[in-house]
Amino acid sequence: MAAEIPIPVEINIPFPKPPAVLNSTEQEYYRERIIALLKQHNAVLIAHYYTDPEIQALAEETGGFVGDSLEMAKFGAQHPADTLIIAGVKFMGETAKILSPEKRVLMPTLEATCSLDLGCPIGPFNEFCNQHPERTVVVYANTSAAVKARADWVVTSSIAVEVIEHLQAKDEKIIWGPDKHLGAYIQNQTGADMLLWQGACIVHDEFKFQGLEKAMNLYPEAAVLVHPESPKKVVELADVVGSTSQLIKAAQTLPHQQAIVATDKGIFYKMQQAAPDKELIIAPTAGEGATCRSCAHCPWMKMNALQLLAGVFEANDNEIFVESALAQKALLPLTKMVNFAQDIKVLVKGNI
DSSP states (O other): OEEEOSSOOOOOOOOOOOOOOOOHHHHHHHHHHHHHHHHHTTEEEEEETTSOHHHHHHHHHTTOEEEOHHHHHHHHHHSOOSEEEEESOHHHHHHHHHHOTTSEEEOSOTTOOOHHHHTSOHHHHHHHHHTOTTSEEEEESSSOHHHHHHOSEEEOTTTHHHHHHHHHHTTOOEEEESBHHHHHHHHHHHOOOEEEOOBOOTTGGGBOHHHHHHHHHHSTTOEEEEOTTSOHHHHTTOSEEOOHHHHHHHHHHSSOSEEEEESOGGGHHHHHHHSTTSEEEEOOBSOTTOOOSSTTSOTTGGGOOHHHHHTTTTOSSOBOOOOHHHHHHHHHHHHHHHHHHHHHTOOOOOOO
8 A cells, every 4th residue: 555754845945937038039049049059069959848849949950859858868878969958957967967977967057946856855855765674765757866866766657657566576665756646646556565755746736637627528529648747636537647758659649639638738849749730738727716836837947948048158057967976876776777678678758
């Protein structure tokens, strides 16, 4: 059975101020500047699915990459560029640095963070793990390098169920962190004995059963695609539950001409590419009479603005550093996941 830690970590950080909206002339100026700088510095732009469409488009146009956090890091490790520009949130920059310790890793701002990362600080998490030394520690990829280094396994959402089933078959009991909704989904799928850290993604946590049910009534022919970081009642309404990459694939392959999507609306850029003739509808956030905070778009992802990208080589506080010993320790559970995936022939994709 699943259990919860008694006191969740409180996150008392205000949402960042959104970057200034650029007009078309300003956008073109910054785009041209970024393109020139990437060439000048032998750098490549690597963007997450949840960044704004103009950032994803620029990454593709310049020979970079758009994907989930692990795919981003793997692309950076295989690319000949000396410098990786990571458009995402801080843990993604750290993962890229862990896989490419010899490369310079820059981000538009290191203030672009993640509620899952913030809600799982290494001190309290380490203490919790130490209270249950008999349990195997499995953490989601959406965590800091320090938390990854504390884990026995690091998993993405695309392979989490398979890893937990593997551990359950060996009668191992689990500590899971940080996302409580994803942990509950995995526990429900596997029946494993899991202690769940009480973190949550601020975007997915806002999707609500009533709002999604109303949307389904408005679009009765639409497929419902849900990321498992969403609350249980939302997940139960889904036709497909999956990682970012899996949801994009579902939009492409399902026969439905409409899809209601419960994940960050930044995914629509790549999802629409994969399914150009289909109508994509963002699932409602908040509830009856309530206002949303994230409104289906991560405020920290939104910090990856063109004007900050244009200054990425001039800033002196935006480089990712991961201490060598910590990076080597964090690489071990990541490598374990990748090797396991190869053994069972599962393509490892997916995070927030």
